[in-house]
Amino acid sequence: MNLLILAAITIAELFLIVLVLFFFRRLRKSEQVMLAMQNNQDELMERMVRNANLEQELVATFMQRQAELERLNVAMEERIFMLKKLLKQAEEISxxxxxxxxxxxxxxxxxxxxxxxxxxxxxxxxxxxxxxxxxxxx
The missing domain is CATH 1.10.10 (Arc Repressor Mutant, subunit A)
Incomplete structure (x- = not known):
């Protein structure tokens, strides 16, 4: 009977060892998945930073273009005024x-x-x- 109890305890210990090994194996897989997710998160953050920088550059160039268009509009308005004045003078002369x-x-x-x-x-x-x-x- 002692032998039977000893065998049962040994089998229970082996079962617990297998369970612990299975648990550690799953824990290692979980760690690998976590590392992969962390790497993906880092890549995502880098992309977001790059996109934010590109957006800021686009906004800056848009503002520059807007300022240039405003400057050109003022120049065109001045030229229109001068041309109208010249046209009026030409009509008076003609x-x-x-x-x-x-x-x-x-x-x-x-x-x-x-x-x-x-x-x-x-x-x-x-x-x-x-x-x-x-x-x-x-």
Whole structure:
């Protein structure tokens, strides 16, 4: 009977040793999984930092582009103002009686008829004939 009890205890001890080995094996696998997760977490953090840096660079370049566009807009507005001013001056000059008279006389000397000169200057045919008569070119 002692032998039977001793055998039962030995079997129980062997079973406990197998359970402890199984537990340590599972513990080692869990540690490996934890290390892999920790490495993945570190990689994820590095990616997040890189993405944040890229986002900051994009925002900075966007702000630079925005400032450049604002500067260009101001320059364009100034150029539009100057061009409108020049256009107004050109219109005033083109409607100058002296200039129109010169255009009419030069056109007549080049052999253009009254209809062609009227079309070119935008004046009425009667006005052109009156100017040509005054200059003795009709």
């Amino acid at each position: 409607h100058s009686p002296y200039l129109l008279r010169e255009v009419i006389m030069n056109s007549r000397k080049k052999g253009m008829n009254t209809d062609m000169i009227a079309h070119k200057t935008g004046l009425a045919k009667d006005e052109i004939e009156l100017i040509l008569k005054k200059e003795n070119l009709l």
